[in-house]
Amino acid sequence: MIASILFLLAGLFYLIAGLGLIRLPDPLARLHAGTKASSLATALALGAAFAHHGGWWSALLALATLGFVFLTAPLASHAIARSLLASRLVQDAEGVAPDRES
Amino acid sequence: MILCALTLVLLSILASLWRLWHATTPADRIIALDVISFQAMGALIGFSLLDGSPLALESALTISLVGFLSTLALTHLLVRPRNSEPS
Numbered sequence: 001m002i003a004s005i006l007f008l009l010a011g012l013f014y015l016i017a018g019l020g021l022i023r024l025p026d027p028l029a030r031l032h033a034g035t036k037a038s039s040l041a042t043a044l045a046l047g048a049a050f051a052h053h054g055g056w057w058s059a060l061l062a063l064a065t066l067g068f069v070f071l072t073a074p075l076a077s078h079a080i081a082r083s084l085l086a087s088r089l090v091q092d093a094e095g096v097a098p099d100r101e102s
Numbered sequence: 103m104i105l106c107a108l109t110l111v112l113l114s115i116l117a118s119l120w121r122l123w124h125a126t127t128p129a130d131r132i133i134a135l136d137v138i139s140f141q142a143m144g145a146l147i148g149f150s151l152l153d154g155s156p157l158a159l160e161s162a163l164t165i166s167l168v169g170f171l172s173t174l175a176l177t178h179l180l181v182r183p184r185n186s187e188p189s
Contacts, residue, residue: 027133065162073170
């Protein structure tokens with residue numbers, strides 16, 4: 001029961017991420033919608049998996065996946081944002097595209 | 103109820119695929135692929151809930167690894183295209 005509720009919440013947050021990808025106007029805004037909502041949804045889905053399966057092996061797998069996701073999702077979105085600015089596809093707040101970093 | 107939530111996850115994968123198709127910049131495709139890798143992890147976890155075996159959790163861990171590395175590689179291609187001279 002707890003697993004079903006957690007996984008339903010995860011599905012709702014995945015849907016929010018998908019709708020944000022469709023509806024938001026700007027690539028940086030889409031990055032904001034996609035990364036944060038889908039990280040939270042993945043955490044909820046992993047909690048649902050642990051609540052359903054139990055046992056130390058699924059706990060270890062869920063914790064490892066959760067740590068890896070929360071370690072790498074900010075890094076990936078930072079790399080995407082930096083490449084957006086560096087390839088001059090968008091401008092930053094001052095209206096200038098920064099110089100390309102080596 | 104799990105089937106209902108799995109339908110939501112598959113609908114959100116369809117939404118991300120729509121953005122992958124109708125992208126305004128090349129970075130949109132990278133963002134959509136990143137989000138699709140997370141949603142595929144969610145769908146795999148849903149299948150493991152239906153199946154009753156925690157074996158699909160290992161595939162979810164593998165997808166998170168491959169998704170992160172492919173996102174980094176694609177952003178490098180966006181900053182420095184393949185046919186430009188190295189700086």
